Amino acid sequence: xxxxxxxxxxxxxxxxxxxxxxxxxxxxxxxxxxxxxxxxxxxxxxxxxxxxxxxxxxxxxxxxxxxxxxxxxxxxxxxxxxxxxxxxxxxxxxxxxxxxxxxxxxxxxxxxxxxxxxxxxxxxxxxxxxxxxxxxxxxxxxxxxxxxxxx
Numbered sequence: 711x712x713x714x715x716x717x718x719x720x721x722x723x724x725x726x727x728x729x730x731x732x733x734x735x736x737x738x739x740x741x742x743x744x745x746x747x748x749x750x751x752x753x754x755x756x757x758x759x760x761x762x763x764x765x766x767x768x769x770x771x772x773x774x775x776x777x778x779x780x781x782x783x784x785x786x787x788x789x790x791x792x793x794x795x796x797x798x799x800x801x802x803x804x805x806x807x808x809x810x811x812x813x814x815x816x817x818x819x820x821x822x823x824x825x826x827x828x829x830x831x832x833x834x835x836x837x838x839x840x841x842x843x844x845x846x847x848x849x850x851x852x853x854x855x856x857x858x859x860x861x
Contacts (some may be wrong), residue, residue, distance in 0.1 A: 756781055786828050791822035 755775045760766040797817030804810035840846065 744825050783828070786824070790821045793817055793824075797821065 756774070758766065758770040758773045758777075760770045797814045800810060800814035800817060804814060
């Protein structure tokens, strides 16, 4: 029964994807072209500004650590999205074969477990930090997970 409809489902998904790629850009320009230039994305820099002149302090090392954490969280997010897509794609092309269905489900479950581990690590670090610091999660006047405002 599943084999009978799998080709139709794959074709329907591909058609929906192609249609979305055509329609969504058009709806974004429904108002007409804007005269303003597009906003520039904020530049992501891992090393603090003090590296250029060599005048680094403790808060600059905290900033470096937080920048590295944000970089790796972004990387983990991209990897998780990749594995969700690969798991879904494996399920779509499984043609009802039980081993391919199990492989697709396994990929998705492993991606969920990875995200859970990353979030659990953040909660564990936050809990330990609050316990060690006496009930406060602040470092240099702000929570440890927030970056300082840029000058």
